[in-house]
Amino acid sequence: MGVRCLYSLWLCLGVAELGDLVKTHENWRLHQAINLQASENIMSAEARSFLSTDFAHRYTLPEDLVPGLTGLKNAYRGTKHTDAMEALSERYARELFRSMYASLKPLSGHLAAFMLLQASCKRGDRILVISAAHGGYDGYMPGFLPEYLGLTVDFLPFDDRSWNVDAKAAADAIIETKPRLALVGASLILFPYNLRWLRGACDDVGTVLGYDASHVLGLIAGGEFQKPLLEGVDVLSASTHKSFPGPQGGLFLSNRKDLFDRAMQTFLWRIQDNAHWNRIASTAQVLLEMKEFGGVYARQVIANSKALGKQLDMWGFPVKFASLGYSGCHQIHVDQTALRDGWGLTSAQFADRLEANNLIVDAVGRIGTSEITRMGATEEEMQSIAGLIVRAARGEDVRSEAAEVRSRLRMAFVFPS
Ligand SMILES: Cc1ncc(COP(=O)(O)O)c(C=O)c1O
Numbered sequence: 001m002g003v004r005c006l007y008s009l010w011l012c013l014g015v016a017e018l019g020d021l022v023k024t025h026e027n028w029r030l031h032q033a034i035n036l037q038a039s040e041n042i043m044s045a046e047a048r049s050f051l052s053t054d055f056a057h058r059y060t061l062p063e064d065l066v067p068g069l070t071g072l073k074n075a076y077r078g079t080k081h082t083d084a085m086e087a088l089s090e091r092y093a094r095e096l097f098r099s100m101y102a103s104l105k106p107l108s109g110h111l112a113a114f115m116l117l118q119a120s121c122k123r124g125d126r127i128l129v130i131s132a133a134h135g136g137y138d139g140y141m142p143g144f145l146p147e148y149l150g151l152t153v154d155f156l157p158f159d160d161r162s163w164n165v166d167a168k169a170a171a172d173a174i175i176e177t178k179p180r181l182a183l184v185g186a187s188l189i190l191f192p193y194n195l196r197w198l199r200g201a202c203d204d205v206g207t208v209l210g211y212d213a214s215h216v217l218g219l220i221a222g223g224e225f226q227k228p229l230l231e232g233v234d235v236l237s238a239s240t241h242k243s244f245p246g247p248q249g250g251l252f253l254s255n256r257k258d259l260f261d262r263a264m265q266t267f268l269w270r271i272q273d274n275a276h277w278n279r280i281a282s283t284a285q286v287l288l289e290m291k292e293f294g295g296v297y298a299r300q301v302i303a304n305s306k307a308l309g310k311q312l313d314m315w316g317f318p319v320k321f322a323s324l325g326y327s328g329c330h331q332i333h334v335d336q337t338a339l340r341d342g343w344g345l346t347s348a349q350f351a352d353r354l355e356a357n358n359l360i361v362d363a364v365g366r367i368g369t370s371e372i373t374r375m376g377a378t379e380e381e382m383q384s385i386a387g388l389i390v391r392a393a394r395g396e397d398v399r400s401e402a403a404e405v406r407s408r409l410r411m412a413f414v415f416p417s
Contacts, residue, residue: 028358029360030042031406032358032403032406033358033359033360033406034358034359034360034372034385034388034402034405034406034409035360035368035371035372036354036359036360036361036367036368036369036371036372036385036389037360037361037362037366037368037371038215038242038243038330038331038362038366038367038368038370039187039215039239039241039242039362039368040241040242040368040370040371041218041241041242041243041244041245041246041370041371041374042245042371042374042375042411043245043246043247043282043286044245044285044286044289044411044413044414044415045411045414045417046285046414046415046417047245047246047247047282047283047285047286047289048247048282050278050281050282050285051247051278051279051282052278053278053281055082055085055277055278055280055281056276056277056278058076058078058079058082058277059075059076059079059274060074060076060079060082060083060086060277061074061075061076061274062074062079062083063075065264065268066268082277085277085280085281085284086104086275086277086280088284089104089280089281089283089284089287090102090103090104092284092287092288092291093251093253093287094253095291096221096287096290096291096294097220097221097229097236097253098227098229098230099229099236099253099254099255100254100255100256100257100260101253101254101255101256101257101260102251102252102253103115103251103252103253103260103263103264103267104240104249104250104251104275104280104283104284105250105252105267105272105275105280106237106249106250106251106252106267106271106272106275107249107250107272107275107276107279108239108248108249108250109212109214109237109238109239109240109242109250110139110145110250111250111271111272112214112237112238112239112250112251112252113137113139113140113145113212113214113237113250114145114149114271115237115250115252115263115266115267115271116183116210116212116235116236116237116252116263117145117146117149117151117181118149118262118263118266118267118270118271119235119254119259119260119262119263119266120180120181120208120210120234120235120259121149121151121180121181121208122180123149123150123151124150124151124152125150125151125152125179125180125181126151126152126153126154126177126179126180127140127146127151127152127153127154127179127180127181127182127183128153128154128155128156128170128173128174128177128179128181128182128183129141129153129154129155129156129183130155130156130158130165130183130184130185130186131155131156131158134155134158134160134163134186134188135163135186135187135188135189136155136186136187137185137186137187137212137214138187140153140183140212141153151180154173154177154179156170156173156182156184157169157170157173162191162324163190163191163320163321163324163333164190164191164193164194165184165193165194165198167193167194167196167197167198168197170182170197170198170201171197171198171200171201172201174198174201174202174204174205174207175201175204175205178205178206178207179207180207180208181207181208181209181210182198182201182202182207182208182209182210183210183211183212184198184210184211184212185210185211185212185213185214185215185216186212186215187214187215188331188333188364188365188366189215189216189329189331190321190324190327190328190329190331190332190333191324191327191328191329192225192226192328193211193226195209195211195226195228195231195232195233196231196232198232199231199232199233202234208234208235208259209232209233209234209235210233210234210235210236210237211228211233211235211236211237212236212237212238213228213236213237213238214237214238214239214242215239215242215243215329215330215331216242216243216329216330217238217239217240217242217243217244217251218242218243218244218245218290218294218297218298218301218330218370219243219298219301219302219329219330221244221287221290221291221294221298222290222294222295222296222297222298222299223294223295223298224295224298224299224301224302225298225302225328225329229253229255233255234254234255234256234259235252235253235254235256235259235263236251236252236253236254237250237251237252237253238250238251238253239251240283240286242330242370243298243301243329243330243370244286244290245286245289245290245297245370245371245374245413246282246283246286246287247279247282247283247286248279249276249279249280249283251283288415289413289414289415292415293412293413293414294413296413297373297374297412297413300373300378301329301330301369301370301373302327302328302329302330303378303379304369304372304373304377304378304379304381304382305326305327305328305329305330305331305332305369306325306326306327307379307382307383308326308332308367308369308382308385308386309321309322309325309326309327309332310322310326311382311383311386311387312332312367312386312389312390313326314386315386315387315390316390317334317386317389317390317393318334318335318338318339318342318343319332319333319334319335319367320332320333320334320335321333330368330369330370330373331366331367331368331369332366332367332369333365333366333367334347334350334365334366334367336365343393343394345393347363347364347365348363350393351363353392353393353395354389354392354393356392357388357392357397357398357399357402358399358402358403358406359385359388359389359392359398359402361389367389369382372385372409373412374411374412374413375409375410375411375412376409376410376411376412377409381405381408381409384401384405385405388401388402388405
């Protein structure tokens with residue numbers, strides 16, 4: 001066999017191996033597994049199809065984004081449909097979230113958060129955020145984004161019993177310490193924030209009120225959880241793929257022209273260059289779906305979280321906040337101490353036992369209901385899924401029953417094709 005033949009064989013094997021991996025993953029995660037990770041969701045076929053359109057290959061850079069380009073109209077050509085699509089998607093976002101200004105350019109929730117911090121603060125400023133110990137996003141902790149931007153971080157007072165910012169104490173802290181930015185929103189989130197108290201305090205001392213809606217964007221899109229921009233938030237950043245069932249990406253909203261303009265001015269070439277227009281087209285499709293079906297979707301997500309929490313509790317599985325109805329959003333929290341002491345499992349071991357049964361939860365103690373709700377699950381399925389979780393955690397093999405539940409689920413909240 002010649003060298004060229006061997007090389008072709010190696011190439012064919014490589015192509016087959018890669019193709020097999022993609023297919024096997026798709027088959028498992030889309031058709032066999034029940035996904036209960038709070039950070040993930042699933043797109044409609046229409047939104048998915050936009051990801052592989054020609055927009056995936058293109059650039060656009062209109063002259064209003066770069067003063068030096070004056071007279072060129074755009075640094076690129078062939079951009080008229082891309083620019084029109086971006087304008088349309090921003091309009092959909094503004095209308096759905098009731099914000100005056102919107103950008104879908106950030107490639108992720110993290111970069112949207114970067115944009116929010118950079119728009120609101122200057123080097124040397126102090127910010128108040130929710131600590132990671134209370135579920136706050138790690139990216140806001142000292143040593144990460146704030147260090148990069150030269151910001152000092154303090155923590156908002158938090159009430160463990162209600163798993164929420166202690167609004168009155170937080171308002172006092174804002175008035176006393178006058179931070180540049182007070183930022184709510186978290187990764188382990190359960191209940192809406194009392195924004196009225198925070199808004200009043202921010203007004204008194206000229207602090208920017210920010211909201212990281214990465215986890216709860218899909219609920220906000222449906223008019224549930226809370227309405228941050230109507231409740232007085234100045235700037236909002238978010239992921240578009242957690243409770244909001246879009247492609248992985250970011251969103252930045254504001255009702256303040258000065259902050260939005262500053263965000264856009266500091267965005268290009270500091271945070272990002274091109275914006276991935278296929279993702280934006282796909283996100284726009286999901287914005288339309290949420291405008292039409294978001295209310296029913298969001299209410300069902302919350303109802304499912306409450307039902308799942310209650311049923312798990314009835315089976316004796318340790319979930320938190322029973323007295324508060326377990327959850328007001330798309331996640332419920334496992335009591336990790338009780339799991340270790342009563343069941344002999346760390347949260348990673350619990351996640352491993354479930355994964356072996358095609359039930360996917362994260363290893364940090366959250367169980368999420370967004371994706372299964374998107375797949376049409378209601379309170380009835382929550383009864384079955386709670387039973388499967390408990391039995392899998394005990395070490396039983398529930399794969400065939402999980403497959404049976406999965407086979408009953410069908411994508412919901414989409415336009416008829
Ligand atoms: C509250 C919060 N903000 C921001 C992010 C970052 O989002 P992304 O993964 O879209 O960059 C996360 C990630 O989990 C998050 O939980």
